[in-house]
Amino acid sequence: MKTAQPFRRDRARLPAAERRRQILEVTTGLIAERGFWGLSMQDVADGCGLTVPGLLHHVGSKDNLLVAVLEHRDEADLRSLAGELGVPADGLWTEGPSAVTLPQVCAALVRRNAGQPEIVRLFAVLEAESLAPDHPAHEYFRVRQQRILSSLAALVPAPADGRAVASQVVALMDGLQIQWLREPDTFDLAAAWDAAAARLFS
Structure with a gap:
């Protein structure tokens, strides 16, 4: 009381x-x-x-609250990422020549995530849970995944297969983040990404 x-x-x-x-x-x-x-x-x-x-x-409702949390975090992350890259938030993912490159976007994303383990853990937990078709965020994460892949693929220069490269980037980033979340005191996420990106983007 x-x-x-x-x-x-x-x-x-x-x-x-x-x-x-x-x-x-x-x-x-x-x-x-x-x-x-x-x-x-x-x-x-x-x-x-x-x-x-x-x-x-x-x-x-509880379902509405979950989606509101996810949308709020995505919007905050987009603004932060755009600010770090020095581009307008509404112009980060644009058609045609971009002011930023895929390696720059990925490095900025990793730096952003390394500073907010609680948020990364939130998305990792919910993304795994939402694999169940009856989960209230199932459709949200399905659409989000397609949006992310399309956005990253648009930054891949020709003649590379943009969609394939984007899928590899997301898989690599997600995998490194899981390792980091399990051992945050000994696993350096930014350093691990830099080493992996040097090979991936070579």
Whole structure:
């Protein structure tokens, strides 16, 4: 009961947009720790100082909350990646000649991911769980995978098979990230990527 009163006071002060941001951040941490199937709406509500009905007022349902978390993280990562590469977020994946190369994009992605292990773990857990057709993020990850492959393939110069190169890049990056997540204290993700990329892009 001692923690409930501050939560109620905080609830009254937060604007809707800030409250939504808080909900997404709390949910992100919980899913990264437990996976979607281990996520309790009560725990999310407690972490935000809300009742479950109050939480549902903001997100609608547990499935909606999951998709909102994924979309929020993808948008944040896109803005960060574009900023690091010095290009507009809406112009990062464009048709025709690009201001950035595939090796530059991949190196920036790895640097970004190396600085946010909790987010990488979140996506790794959910991507594995969502292989089940009845998972609420199954379609989200299917579409996301196709979008990523197409975006990376567009950066592959001719005459190489862009789709094949993109598939190899994603497989390599995902595999290295899994090794890093298992042994973060001894596995240097950025160094491992640099060594692998030198061979892949040679």
